[in-house]
Amino acid sequence: MLAILKHRPSSRLWFSLLGIGMIVGAIGVVNVLLKGHGHVYNVSREIPWGILISTYVFLVVSSTGLCLISSLGHVFGIEKFEFFGKRAILLAILTLLCGFGTIAMELNHPLRMALYAVISPNFTSAIWWMGTLYGLYLVLLCGEFYFLMKGMHKGAFTMGMLGFIAAVSAHSNLGAVFGLLEARPYWYGPFLPLYFILSALVSGGAIISLLVYFHHKESGELMPQRYGEFMDTLGRLQALFLMILIFFVIWKIIPGLYGRPPEKYEATMAVLFGPLAFNFWFFEVLIGMLIPVTLLLNRRTRTPLGVMYAGLLSTFGIFFMRYDLVVAGQLVSMREGAADLVGGLLHYAPSLTEVAIVVGAISLCLFLYTLAEHLLPLREEEH
Amino acid sequence: MKNKRLAIVLDTRRCIDCKACTVACKAENRVPLGRNNYRNWVDEEALRGAYPNLGQSFTPSQCQHCANPPCAHVCPTHATEVNPDGIVHVVDKKCIGCKYCQTACPYNARYYNEEIGAVDKCTFCAHRVYEGRLPACVETCPTKVRVFGDINDPNSEVSRLLAKYPSRVLKPAQGTKPHLFYLI
């Protein structure tokens, strides 16, 4: 640890930041354990899912995205995409684990889940499938990582292939967790499973641009050419993903407005002009999509630095995209006069403890990754 | 109880929104204190018209004990069970607290009970019903809005009311087949 800190002065700052983040998270966790969920979370009877669920979604989407993009390399054989495989899979494992950690903090009885999901499984429950598929996915990711580290390409390919299938199943099923709820018109339908896969690609692409930029910049002497070329290709690909995402976002909105479908319309309006409007227009649209697309489409800004910035902004925007999606689906009251409505809608804002746990989870994820980066031989040898 | 289908018929014309049902239920079922904690409720519907021509309805409600309960479908651990007589209830020890059932229930009938550590909801006071007593809300209701009984029995008061008057259920389009019937 000390050795790492001595490594570079910027590391010290990085680790201190993450340290603070993790301490904040730990305080949040202790707070929950001492006082109980009901007292420290702002989720309610009407809005039972809050920022912890949306952060969980964000983290597992990131994991899936990393897996999918990296599979372009060692599963689909696109050589350009091979060199960051270990890092991507490692980060996929860590984001998944931290996602699990976040949802465990939201679940009141994660241990009961471990027991009763096995002895009393309900196969019609998307959450049961979510647990099972992500569990399987985690095992496969670990296997893939092991083979990659050992340089066993065949094994890595097999695991990667299976991991890819698991990722797609698990992740589209995560969309179905929301999409199967007929009671929630904003979520209901086959849209979300499809959208989740697509947005995973955007997430994955964005995070990989960060990974590659920050870990291969100095090792430029190893692959100056490949590095620049890769970032250019990734940038173009990411532009395509983002444009498809924009298309998805537009087609999420139009049916929400057209003919004013009950409840769906109110939720859509909450996103466009209501309590989530700032999140939507500023974070999702501007930061998450428009600026990155502009950076990526312009040849002059599609430099490694530009692609990195686009990725950073997209990742940020996507975090809010998850939050808005989870919250918007619950803002419309199931009952007239059920609670104190603000402007006809229910109200949710995360509590400090919820935010602390989110900060902690993301810090922990980055910390573990940075630590691994220093401790494990992740650098790719030339084939 | 076999060969029975328990249901509640509500005559909301008689409801004065006095909340006796809510307090009776809280006391009977040890529902924790707190405004968000309740198994049944009375909704004040939006005021109709404008001053001085106003109208307002009150809709008492609770778990609908659906024949096609989405809460039971989504529960990952089968913590939500359905009895042969139609009573939908939660097995506390199996509840993992994922609150999926809360998001799945179109009636907002469920809440997380911190004291028992599980999602909680109306059970038609099964513990009373199986002793031959009425659910607490039905028994206490000052204006006798709620009538409880077996709709499989054509001679029961609920069957008689349903035969005599048109009725509706809440959110029929959800396909949940609720068993709270509101007389029109």
Added chain:
Amino acid sequence: MARLIEKKLSRRRFLGLSTCALAGVAVGSQVKVLRALAKTGEIGEVTTLPGKDVFTSCGMCVNKCGVIARVRDGVIHKLDPNPHFAAKSRAMLCARGNAGVKVVYDPDRLKYPLIRVGARGEGQWRRASWEEALDEVAKQMNAVAEKYTRAGVMFASTEGTFQEHFFMQLAECFGSPNTVRHPTLCLSSNIQGFGATFGTNPTPDVLGADYIIMSGANRSEALITPDSIDMLKGDGGHRKLVYLDPRFTKTAAKADEWYPIRPGTDMAFILAMIHVIVKEELYAKNFVETMTVGFDRLVPHIEPYTPEWAAAECDIPAADIRRIAREFAAAAPKAVYYQGRRSSFFANDTQMRRAMAILNAVVGNWDVEGGMLPNRSIALNKHDYLAPWYDDVPGRLDEGAVTYLSEKDGSWPIFRDRVLAGKPYPVKGMLAYKQNVLASVPNRAKSLKMMEQMDFICTIDITMSDTAWYSDVVLPEATYLERLDPPEVLGGIVPVVAFRQPAIEPMFESKPCLWIMQELAKRLGEEIAETFDFTMEEHIEHMVQANPKILEDLRTKGVYLEAEQPVYGATYGQPLKTKSGKVEIYSEKYAENGLDPLPVYTPPEAVPAGKYRLLVGRHAYFTHGTTANNPYLHDIMPENTLWLNPREADRLGLTNGRLVRVRSAVGEETLKLEVTEKIRPDSVYLAHGFGVLSKGLTNVYGKGGCDAALIEEKTCPISGNVAMHETFVEVFPA
């Protein structure tokens, strides 16, 4: 926890009980409160007792509905309605009745006698033994008596407990004429107005009526059994309900027609109805001829009161008044103008009640099905005692203040004014039993001043009410679920006898009223003590001596009644309890006293520009100022709001939910604004029971505003009743 279960089990074995009878009982939140209290040493360990069902009587409001207390493990688990009590309560229990369990297991309960150590109202107390507290109260009472005569100690109490008469007995035996009770904050003008007409205050037969007009009686929220239930339509319902109220209440929501009448103009509406009915000869001619006096004087009297004239007064179209009058007369005698049971709103309330009574009389609905029925009762032996005689005691402080003053009840606002003036003599000691003076009597600032000038104040209650908070000694009474109370007759159309048996032993050091009175009596002198020389059991035995079945039924069914159904027409052929023995449309008695013998309309004072009329009212969750702090009820209504019509809110630039200041000539309160169409634009309303001063009411302290702090106490000169709607307020942003 494990230890507790172990203890429970061994206790069960010790008692030789089958465990399965108790096995199903889960440990709930009430037990939690007990445990928490046990932990802090405030009560002993929770013990296990056999389960039992106890028939008793609700003590949450004035209706005293039949209750079955389900006692499990020595803890009251649930209060269920008593099905045998259907004749009076229709076998129901309202929200308050159900919340009764939390009265017993309320952490805010008074647990021990307390003696003030800081300044009054500062909330500094020390725990005292009963011995010390009672000695102190007796010493102070005697000190005041010595200095200012025995009339210098006032006794404030209220209806609702079955033991109030012991408190009244102590007052009488101590020698003070100054007992001040709730009726002048309640229905004394109503009793006076109907009494002057019918010789009694009859009860409307709501269930039998085809047509009911309610003005100001909000029966969906101010619950009165069985009227609140009977007025509703349901399966096969055909009854018509016309409702007049400046607010759209829950009764308005149930009514066939609602008219937001201009406050204070009910009499105009009634007189116009009489005008139509008399002019169009729709009245019950035979009844009027044989059973009433003064109809001939009524005919010219109502001449000017046309519907057109009333329309301008009431804001109700003349055509509607005319139509309602015709419908009412057509439905008669199964038609009642429901007089309600509430405090008076205007100083002319007695005359307004007279108008109501006359309208009922002229349609001939007296003592018939669906009409106005005289109350019936069930005879119980009276408890007689010989009060000591004191020579030097003056008459009531408020004597002669109004035409008809009740010797027992007095007139609150006038009494208070005279205490403050110290004339005709000083009153320097105060005992309050269950009456929360500071929350109930309008103009709280004045009540505080009255209390400030007292040398000594003692309050007996179950929670730290505002009045208790400003007292010197506070004595904890056992709650209604912990007491054995004497049987009480609930008179009415179908009279019943109600009764309280203890569901559990009194918790902490709380004691029943009788015990407290007996202990005080002992300390006040032998003569006084002698009048209390009986046990509760003996007292009860004596009351039912003539008919032991009463007690047997009370013990086994929780109720005693002689008939299940109303009896109609029993007064026909008998003289009524009026001077003439008939229904007095024209009141000779009033004429003799210089009062209007027929009700004369005077319009209410107009609302000054920029101000609003302050309205009071009820809702179904609180009983006056006593239940707002109950944890269950607090969940339903955590604070009150000021209702304001949207038109006015727009004009003032005030938005829904913001804090506003409400200012009257006597006080100012701050609370949240509720912008709602449910109220006339010239009025505002706030619910009773909030804005408390006592920090001992932890749930409700700091929430909402207090109406008693705002209302100016105008008084009815005939009955001494306070007028609640004669206050104008301004509303400002806070």
